[in-house]
Amino acid sequence: MQSPFNEIDPGARDSNSLIAEFREATKRYGDVLAADALSFGIRRGEFLSFLGPSGCGKTTALRMLAGFEVPTSGIVLLDGQRVNEVPAYRRPVNMVFQHYALFPHLSVAENIAYGLLQRRPRPDRADVARKVDRALEMVRLPGFGPRRIWEMSGGQQQRVALARAIVNEPKLLLLDEPLAALDRKLRREMQIELQTLQRQLGITFVLVTHDQEEALSMSDRICIMRGGKIVQSGSPNALYDEPISRYVADFVGKSNFIEGVFSHGPDGTGRILTPSGQLFEGRVSQPLAPNAKASLSIRPEQIELTHVSRGGAEQVTVINRIFLGEHTEYLVRHAALGDLLVLVARQAEASEGGFAPGDTAFIGWAKSTALILVQD
Amino acid sequence: MRLYALFVYVFLYLPIAVIAIFSLNAGRHASQFTGFSTQWYAKALSNPFVMEALWTSFVVALCSAIIASIFGTMAALGLQGMKGRVRVLADALIYVAVMVPGIVIGIATLIALVTLFGWINPLLALLAPEGRAPQLAMGYGSLIAAHALFSMSLVIIILRARLAGMDRSLMEASADLYAPPLATFRQVTLPLIFPGILAGFLLSFTFSFDDFIIAFFVAGSETTLPIYVFSSIRRGVTPEINAIGTMVLAVSLLLLIVAQLILRSGTRKGGR
Numbered sequence: 001m002q003s004p005f006n007e008i009d010p011g012a013r014d015s016n017s018l019i020a021e022f023r024e025a026t027k028r029y030g031d032v033l034a035a036d037a038l039s040f041g042i043r044r045g046e047f048l049s050f051l052g053p054s055g056c057g058k059t060t061a062l063r064m065l066a067g068f069e070v071p072t073s074g075i076v077l078l079d080g081q082r083v084n085e086v087p088a089y090r091r092p093v094n095m096v097f098q099h100y101a102l103f104p105h106l107s108v109a110e111n112i113a114y115g116l117l118q119r120r121p122r123p124d125r126a127d128v129a130r131k132v133d134r135a136l137e138m139v140r141l142p143g144f145g146p147r148r149i150w151e152m153s154g155g156q157q158q159r160v161a162l163a164r165a166i167v168n169e170p171k172l173l174l175l176d177e178p179l180a181a182l183d184r185k186l187r188r189e190m191q192i193e194l195q196t197l198q199r200q201l202g203i204t205f206v207l208v209t210h211d212q213e214e215a216l217s218m219s220d221r222i223c224i225m226r227g228g229k230i231v232q233s234g235s236p237n238a239l240y241d242e243p244i245s246r247y248v249a250d251f252v253g254k255s256n257f258i259e260g261v262f263s264h265g266p267d268g269t270g271r272i273l274t275p276s277g278q279l280f281e282g283r284v285s286q287p288l289a290p291n292a293k294a295s296l297s298i299r300p301e302q303i304e305l306t307h308v309s310r311g312g313a314e315q316v317t318v319i320n321r322i323f324l325g326e327h328t329e330y331l332v333r334h335a336a337l338g339d340l341l342v343l344v345a346r347q348a349e350a351s352e353g354g355f356a357p358g359d360t361a362f363i364g365w366a367k368s369t370a371l372i373l374v375q376d
Numbered sequence: 377m378r379l380y381a382l383f384v385y386v387f388l389y390l391p392i393a394v395i396a397i398f399s400l401n402a403g404r405h406a407s408q409f410t411g412f413s414t415q416w417y418a419k420a421l422s423n424p425f426v427m428e429a430l431w432t433s434f435v436v437a438l439c440s441a442i443i444a445s446i447f448g449t450m451a452a453l454g455l456q457g458m459k460g461r462v463r464v465l466a467d468a469l470i471y472v473a474v475m476v477p478g479i480v481i482g483i484a485t486l487i488a489l490v491t492l493f494g495w496i497n498p499l500l501a502l503l504a505p506e507g508r509a510p511q512l513a514m515g516y517g518s519l520i521a522a523h524a525l526f527s528m529s530l531v532i533i534i535l536r537a538r539l540a541g542m543d544r545s546l547m548e549a550s551a552d553l554y555a556p557p558l559a560t561f562r563q564v565t566l567p568l569i570f571p572g573i574l575a576g577f578l579l580s581f582t583f584s585f586d587d588f589i590i591a592f593f594v595a596g597s598e599t600t601l602p603i604y605v606f607s608s609i610r611r612g613v614t615p616e617i618n619a620i621g622t623m624v625l626a627v628s629l630l631l632l633i634v635a636q637l638i639l640r641s642g643t644r645k646g647g648r
């Protein structure tokens with residue numbers, strides 16, 4: 001397993017550029033290890049996402065930052081200070097809750113002013129009102145202040161929750177699946193808005209999601225989690241192009257996997273011997289032992305689909321065709337390798353001609369685009 | 377089946393209706409209706425014994441309801457913080473407490489208080505040797521204590537339901553927005569459970585105002601309205617008694633309806 005720090009360049013590791021840091025932070029609920037010795041830093045001003053399947057410990061990590069959970073062992077640092085036992089109300093951190101958690105007995109404006117009004121000495125009323133108005137404008141709800149919470153739609157409530165957090169100008173904004181309850185179109189809109197807002201405010205955002213598209217499109221950096229651990233962290237591009245395991249390749253984007261037994265090839269390349277006896281070459285980025293079980297990962301857009309066989313192509317039957325606008329997604333069946341996904345760009349399809357279900361076709365890919373990964 | 381249901385309702389409500397109707401009877405006999413009049417209401421309300429009993433009932437109901445609301449709320453909040461088996465057991469015990477027959481509570485409270493007084497009174501006598509030491513006895517104090525004790529379970533049950541239905545993340549959101557626990561309680565928890573507290577208060581008031589059995593045991597020399605009614609019935613049922621009964625019924629029903637309305641509107645707004 002790689003060190004969790006491998007994505008952080010040495011300069012970024014000094015505590016000044018890190019707004020928050022976990023050092024071997026562990027959270028145990030009875031027998032469940034919700035966070036398993038997490039060690040990583042959150043850089044000042046970045047948009048970081050925790051991505052992983054349900055129950056992998058994303059919320060737990062976030063709640064340790066917010067101050068709702070005290071780590072069983074290890075250290076949580078905020079701005080270089082150990083904050084393990086510092087309660088939530090003393091942390092310069094705000095959270096947007098999954099179900100918004102807006103106060104039903106307060107108006108929209110009162111909800112947003114709530115955090116400001118807890119400050120001592122009490123802030124100036126006019127000042128609070130001005131900040132609330134500005135926050136409402138920022139989330140594009142000007143004039144909604146006097147409304148009651150239940151008079152707002154789901155998307156509007158989401159914006160109020162966001163305004164209630166950012167109005168306090170926190171050092172760290174935590175978002176626990178903030179868009180999960182919204183429909184697709186609204187979610188897309190809010191994603192763009194969140195991103196814009198983050199750039200404008202310069203606040204560090206930490207987002208929890210199990211929607212890989214959301215993480216890929218919004219984040220500067222993503223931590224892929226599994227079973228309370230961070231499996232890999234890096235920029236969306238790095239995770240997509242250089243996943244360190246099959247789990248990550250499967251979680252970030254779509255991929256085709258050809259399983260088999262690993263052996264070393266020339267010049268640091270590797271080979272996969274499939275159960276059907278075929279040998280495939282690919283790049284190797286992580287050390288692998290000979291005869292280890294491994295997977296060859298090929299992204300759908302790296303596969304070329306042709307009507308006539310070129311050198312080294314595999315024969316397949318077209319099963320299904322889905323038109324996606326600028327791309328067409330084909331599901332093809334190979335006698336030994338099973339079903340594969342192929343993404344054909346519009347131009348390529350125009351020059352090669354389309355394929356219909358039932359057609360015989362050929363697939364091929366550049367060896368350098370195939371990646372041999374540990375199966376975990 | 378429908379006929380059967382009808383009979384049940386008739387049996388349930390006929391006696392009450394009879395009381396209400398005969399309270400408006402012009403004649404003095406409870407057996408035949410001789411004309412419409414409100415004279416018995418006037419008579420009941422000008423009877424000094426009735427008024428004194430009414431005052432006693434009112435004071436006891438008010439005090440016990442206030443005490444029950446405060447301590448019941450605190451207990452419910454405490455229970456909310458508990459977890460696992462202890463909480464299940466505590467919850468079960470609260471329901472048991474409500475089911476215990478009034479007569480058992482009455483006797484138990486009586487014995488407990490008499491024993492307590494048996495210990496405290498000699499001590500008080502020691503403190504003031506001139507023989508003018510205040511002596512604790514049954515009366516307002518014991519009435520209020522016994523009613524508050526019982527009503528507390530009512531308040532706890534109502535508030536437990538409300539707290540359980542409350543989104544825990546609201547409290548976390550408040551803490552996240554820099555409010556210390558006490559500020560969170562004042563600004564979020566209390567406003568959200570207040571309808572429950574108010575409903576609990578009204579139910580407690582109604583219970584105490586109507587209660588006869590517990591009061592009978594611990595009232596000492598005091599006379600509450602139900603005790604007055606009971607003792608005057610031994611001299612025969614007069615329309616005056618009917619009038620008192622009808623008034624008590626009306627007040628109770630009104631309070632119960634108000635409590636229900638508060639609880640309902642509270643849940644609607646409290647929901648997400």
Ligand SMILES: Nc1ncnc2c1ncn2[C@@H]1O[C@H](COP(=O)(O)OP(=O)(O)OP(=O)(O)O)[C@@H](O)[C@H]1O
Pocket residue numbers: 029032033034052053054055056057058059060061210
């Ligand atoms: N308060 C708790 N008590 C006991 N176990 C808990 C508690 N909170 C979380 N867990 C367990 O810890 C593990 C991680 O939970 P967590 O909520 O962090 O997952 P998650 O990644 O946020 O999942 P999801 O995507 O479903 O929200 C899960 O197995 C969960 O059952």
Ligand SMILES: [Mg+2]
Pocket residue numbers: 058059060
């Ligand atoms: Mg979660």
